[in-house]
Amino acid sequence: MTDEGPLVLPMVYGIDDDTMYLHGAIANSLLGAGADHEICATVTIVDGLVFAKTPFNHSMNYRSVVVRGRARIIAGEDEARRALRIITDHIVPTWDTLRPPTANDIRATRVVALPLAEMSAKIRSGGAGNFPEDENERYWTGHVPVSMVVGAPVTNVDAHVSVPDAIAALSGTDLHSRQTR
Ligand SMILES: Cc1cc2nc3c(=O)[nH]c(=O)nc-3n(C[C@H](O)[C@H](O)[C@H](O)COP(=O)(O)OP(=O)(O)OC[C@H]3O[C@@H](n4cnc5c(N)ncnc54)[C@H](O)[C@@H]3O)c2cc1C
Incomplete structure (x- = not known):
């Protein structure tokens, strides 16, 4: 929740054993507003489009996670640097091969830790679930991988x-x- 109301923004993330890390510019209003508050982060991968014999039964194949917890701003440079490495290397491991961020770079960045204590995951895969009464209806049904x-x-x-x-x-x-x- 920001001063202007609810806000959801796409962000990259990194995961340690029991912590999700997020980062943004110090000016980033969402991360600033989330500090020391309960926040919710979601991750979604769409694996496919599922077509049934009636639009009512259309679906999607996906893997998604919802994390809820109290966001903690990381204050120390060492912990922030470690968290930023985790976020960076989660995309492609490049942190060790590049010029390291300076202390000023780190100070200009807000890094947030979210405990992975309360989270849920949902996965859907496979074909359509058609109603038994549609068994003999002649419509194409199946799924298209994405x-x-x-x-x-x-x-x-x-x-x-x-x-x-x-x-x-x-x-x-x-x-x-x-x-x-
Ligand atoms: C795949 C992806 C990964 C990203 N990863 C990060 C990250 O790790 N850290 C980070 O700080 N930023 C990331 N961004 C950018 C992020 O989504 C925001 O755009 C950025 O943080 C803007 O912050 P702000 O303070 O300038 O904007 P704000 O002042 O927070 O936003 C002002 C208004 O602009 C609009 N707005 C802002 N961002 C978006 C958006 N992405 N799409 C549509 N409307 C928007 C909203 O209406 C919002 O109310 C990522 C974006 C994408 C698409």
């Missing part, structure tokens, strides 16, 4: 070096199939 495939890297003019192996290796990867947390 994926998110990584394209080829596009190099900045100020890159000065070739594409790192870890990034080049991403091309063609289906992010939905990556083993991640």
Whole structure:
């Protein structure tokens, strides 16, 4: 909840054993408003579209998680740096191969820890659940897998070096199939 009312924003995250980390600029109004308050974070992956014999039974295949808890602002530089590494490497492990953020960079960033104490996960997979009375109806029914495939890297003019192996290796990867947390 912000001063202007309820607000939900997409964000990247990282997961430690029992903590989810989020980050944003100090000016970010949502993270500022969430500090030391109960917040809710959700993660959703759409794996497929499910078509039934009646729109009433259409569905989606998905994996989703809902986390609720009290957000804690990370105050110390060491803990913030560790959390930012976890967030960064959750996408692609690049933290160790790049110029580390300066102390000023860290100070300009709000890092929030959310305990993974209260959370739920839901998964749906497979085909449509049609009503028994529709058994003999002649409509197509089934499911269409959905994926998110990584394209080829596009190099900045100020890159000065070739594409790192870890990034080049991403091309063609289906992010939905990556083993991640
Ligand atoms: C995949 C993805 C990952 C992201 N990861 C992060 C992250 O880890 N950390 C981070 O700080 N930001 C992240 N962002 C950007 C984030 O969603 C916000 O846009 C950003 O934090 C804006 O903050 P703000 O304080 O400038 O805007 P605010 O002042 O909070 O927003 C002002 C208004 O702008 C509108 N608005 C803001 N953001 C969006 C949006 N994304 N889409 C549509 N309308 C919007 C809303 O109406 C909001 O009320 C991510 C965005 C995407 C799509």
